[in-house]
Amino acid sequence: MITVCRIDDLPPGEALRVTQGVPVPIAVFNADGVLYAVDDTCTHQDASLADGWLEGCLVECPLHASSFDLRTGRPTCPPAKAALRTHRVDVVDGLVLLQVTATDTVGEPA
Numbered sequence: 515m516i517t518v519c520r521i522d523d524l525p526p527g528e529a530l531r532v533t534q535g536v537p538v539p540i541a542v543f544n545a546d547g548v549l550y551a552v553d554d555t556c557t558h559q560d561a562s563l564a565d566g567w568l569e570g571c572l573v574e575c576p577l578h579a580s581s582f583d584l585r586t587g588r589p590t591c592p593p594a595k596a597a598l599r600t601h602r603v604d605v606v607d608g609l610v611l612l613q614v615t616a617t618d619t620v621g622e623p624a
Contacts, residue, residue: 518542518603518610524549529573531564536614539564540601543584545571550584551601551612558594 516535524530524544531554532540539554541564550571554563561577568574572590574581580594587598602613 515604515611515613518612521605521608521610524610527568529564529566529568531562532612536612540612540614541573542603542610542612543568543573545584549603549605549610551603552582552584552587552598553601556580556582556594557589557596557598563598 518532519530524542526544526546529541529543532542540551541554542549542551545568552563556563556575556577558575558580559577561575563573563575566573566576571584572581573584578593581590582588582598583590587600589595589597599615601615604611
């Protein structure tokens, strides 16, 4: 488990990009009080999803407007076709903890 931040540092509607201690950048989102984590790079083109627009459980890529369901990692509209890897997020004693999913698990809930 990787400590990402304090829960108070990730308010609802916000995202955080994690680069240290992970094999690829991961975006952690607070979607109305529910935390989700997915690989941060859009599967269509190289853009950070942490810089995208969050609406409910969906994040829209800032580059070409691909949208992904944070619960499954699956794209909900083109141009992206491939799913994102999802990761488990827990809050323990006020800390946001990230468990990185194996590299061969894509598009499945963590």
